[in-house]
Amino acid sequence: MTATAPLPATGKRPRTAPRHPYRAALASARGRTGLVLVALVVLAGLLAPLLAGHSPTDQSSQSLAPLGTPGHPLGTDDLGRDLLARLLYGTRADLGIIVLSVPLGALLGCLFALLAAVHPVLDTAVQRLFDLVLAFPGLILALAVTAILGPGRLPVVLVIALAEIPAFGRLLRGGILVEREREYATAARVGGSSRIRVLTRHILPNAADPLVVQIAVSLTVAVFVEGAMSFLGVGVRPPQPTLGSVLSQSVPYLSDAPHFAAGPLITVTALVLGLSLIAEALNREIRR
Amino acid sequence: MRGHVLRRLPSALLILFVASLVIFAVLRLVPGDPATSLAGPDAGPETVAAIRERLGLDDSLPSQYLHWIGGLLTGDLGPSYAIGGQSADLISDGLGATVELTAAALLFVIALGTAFGVLGATARRGWVRAAVRALTTGALAVPPFVTGVLLVLLFAVLLKVLPPGGHVSLLTAPDLAVQYLLLPALCLALPSAAVLGRYLKDGIERALAEDYVRTATAAGVHPRRLLWRHALPNALPPAVTLLGMQTGHLLGGAVLVEAIFAWPGLGQLAEQALTRRDYPVVQDLLLLLVTVFVVVQLITDLVYAWLDPRIRWE
Numbered sequence: 001m002t003a004t005a006p007l008p009a010t011g012k013r014p015r016t017a018p019r020h021p022y023r024a025a026l027a028s029a030r031g032r033t034g035l036v037l038v039a040l041v042v043l044a045g046l047l048a049p050l051l052a053g054h055s056p057t058d059q060s061s062q063s064l065a066p067l068g069t070p071g072h073p074l075g076t077d078d079l080g081r082d083l084l085a086r087l088l089y090g091t092r093a094d095l096g097i098i099v100l101s102v103p104l105g106a107l108l109g110c111l112f113a114l115l116a117a118v119h120p121v122l123d124t125a126v127q128r129l130f131d132l133v134l135a136f137p138g139l140i141l142a143l144a145v146t147a148i149l150g151p152g153r154l155p156v157v158l159v160i161a162l163a164e165i166p167a168f169g170r171l172l173r174g175g176i177l178v179e180r181e182r183e184y185a186t187a188a189r190v191g192g193s194s195r196i197r198v199l200t201r202h203i204l205p206n207a208a209d210p211l212v213v214q215i216a217v218s219l220t221v222a223v224f225v226e227g228a229m230s231f232l233g234v235g236v237r238p239p240q241p242t243l244g245s246v247l248s249q250s251v252p253y254l255s256d257a258p259h260f261a262a263g264p265l266i267t268v269t270a271l272v273l274g275l276s277l278i279a280e281a282l283n284r285e286i287r288r
Numbered sequence: 289m290r291g292h293v294l295r296r297l298p299s300a301l302l303i304l305f306v307a308s309l310v311i312f313a314v315l316r317l318v319p320g321d322p323a324t325s326l327a328g329p330d331a332g333p334e335t336v337a338a339i340r341e342r343l344g345l346d347d348s349l350p351s352q353y354l355h356w357i358g359g360l361l362t363g364d365l366g367p368s369y370a371i372g373g374q375s376a377d378l379i380s381d382g383l384g385a386t387v388e389l390t391a392a393a394l395l396f397v398i399a400l401g402t403a404f405g406v407l408g409a410t411a412r413r414g415w416v417r418a419a420v421r422a423l424t425t426g427a428l429a430v431p432p433f434v435t436g437v438l439l440v441l442l443f444a445v446l447l448k449v450l451p452p453g454g455h456v457s458l459l460t461a462p463d464l465a466v467q468y469l470l471l472p473a474l475c476l477a478l479p480s481a482a483v484l485g486r487y488l489k490d491g492i493e494r495a496l497a498e499d500y501v502r503t504a505t506a507a508g509v510h511p512r513r514l515l516w517r518h519a520l521p522n523a524l525p526p527a528v529t530l531l532g533m534q535t536g537h538l539l540g541g542a543v544l545v546e547a548i549f550a551w552p553g554l555g556q557l558a559e560q561a562l563t564r565r566d567y568p569v570v571q572d573l574l575l576l577l578v579t580v581f582v583v584v585q586l587i588t589d590l591v592y593a594w595l596d597p598r599i600r601w602e
Contacts, residue, residue, distance in 0.1 A: 128302075128303075132303060136577075139555075140540060140558075140577050140578070143543075143570075147314060227433050232544065232559050247433060254445050258441060265438065268431065273430070
């Protein structure tokens with residue numbers, strides 16, 4: 001330390017100020033890999049109209065064309081639709097569903113948790129409500145909601161949001177219970193802040209970290225639910241593509257045209273793996 | 289023990305009661321008249337009226353509800369309207385296939401989960417632990433429909449050793465049935481096995497770090513005996529709770545796996561009943577699935593208390 005590497009003059013290399021945990025998480029190897037994977041998928045979805053040479057629903061005479069067919073780089077599906085276009089627009093549809101449904105579920109879950117924090121009676125009521133939602137296994141919930149609304153985009157969004165409410169609600173409720181016993185919360189109360197203000201301005205920001213991790217986790221769950229509903233035939237209505245519906249349509253042709261399944265398989269895997277890596281990186285940094 | 293059951297029972301019953309109300313309400317909220325949709329577009333008003341009569345749709349809502357619950361309690365579920373046959377027969381056939389699939393998956397979960405846990409915690413070679421970690425991370429991150437398609441591609445298309453989907457009864461041709469059962473059960477089991485493996489790994493590592501383990505090692509207890517007789521049993525109680533929760537997940541997940549592998553279970557029946565608007569069947573099915581879920585959780589609590597004597601039943 002003294003002989004080989006002379007220390008730079010004081011002030012030249014100051015001890016780096018502790019970075020915000022989210023930034024540190026995203027800068028870790030895990031976080032970076034996750035970000036790259038997710039960014040690629042998001043870019044593909046955003047640029048779908050520019051990258052796809054065809055409409056995802058136009059049928060051509062060539063059905064199940066192989067990879068590298070002129071005009072159809074990823075080939076075509078059983079109805080002669082361009083697989084690249086279906087993959088890109090399917091990704092776009094999935095992204096649209098998950099960025100709508102997860103924040104909706106998170107918002108509702110947090111509102112319920114805040115409501116529960118107001119009074120013990122409300123707390124019991126909200127807890128039982130969560131129990132009830134959790135008593136329905138996710139896909140059973142999907143079937144029930146679709147029974148009312150019929151298949152389409154809206155039920156998919158609602159099912160995901162509904163299924164996520166208890167996850168966020170329980171997490172925030174637990175956080176509030178811990179945080180409101182802390183000294184700063186007492187101090188804020190003694191200082192004359194109203195209960196609502198203490199809850200929303202002091203406790204909520206301090207209990208928010210696990211929620212950020214949960215958002216990343218819920219996004220992967222949302223991809224899962226969309227795909228599962230497509231497989232069950234209760235998802236977004238055909239012929240509009242989603243990642244799940246393209247994959248489920250490829251299943252009967254797995255032995256004759258495995259490339260049919262390859263695109264959505266790779267995209268779904270990249271997306272969920274990327275999101276889980278981000279979630280794990282965030283979790284590690286926050287727990288430090 | 290009996291006290292514990294009795295104390296747990298009211299809240300389980302309450303959840304069931306509310307769930308039954310929700311399910312009953314859901315099917316009354318369906319847009320359109322179920323009788324009209326069941327009768328089909330060409331049916332005359334007499335047919336619709338006859339179906340209304342048979343479905344009891346003209347009765348008051350409370351009496352419809354009581355009629356439904358009464359039927360459930362006496363085992364008389366009434367006929368299925370769109371699919372044909374008795375609702376109870378359809379459900380018991382589907383239930384058989386689903387239970388078969390879930391039970392096989394549960395065996396896989398226990399076997400693979402224990403293997404993941406023990407190997408992850410105690411394997412001497414670093415690459416074994418890394419492989420277990422990668423496998424569990426992958427199995428958890430990737431949705432079952434992706435693993436399902438991958439399993440079919442690998443075992444049915446590339447290696448051609450197992451059929452890609454379908455079902456053969458265990459009673460008629462057990463050897464063939466097992467071949468059809470392997471892929472769906474594995475697909476269903478992988479995520480739960482990964483969760484169980486992680487829990488067990490943490491539990492075993494924590495147990496092995498305890499003082500009594502050091503004492504036992506010093507006293508000359510064989511490491512294998514230490515693992516299987518001391519560390520593993522101590523890691524079990526939380527794992528069993530988890531296994532109970534995962535059994536619920538397995539039942540829910542079976543619905544999806546059945547769709548991938550064309551397995552004629554409750555999930556396929558639910559899908560069929562929904563698309564053909566056979567509401568009586570949908571209603572019975574949903575309540576059955578919720579009941580199973582609640583019962584599994586109740587059993588989990590009891591097993592948990594039995595495994596960990598520190599938890600008092602009183």
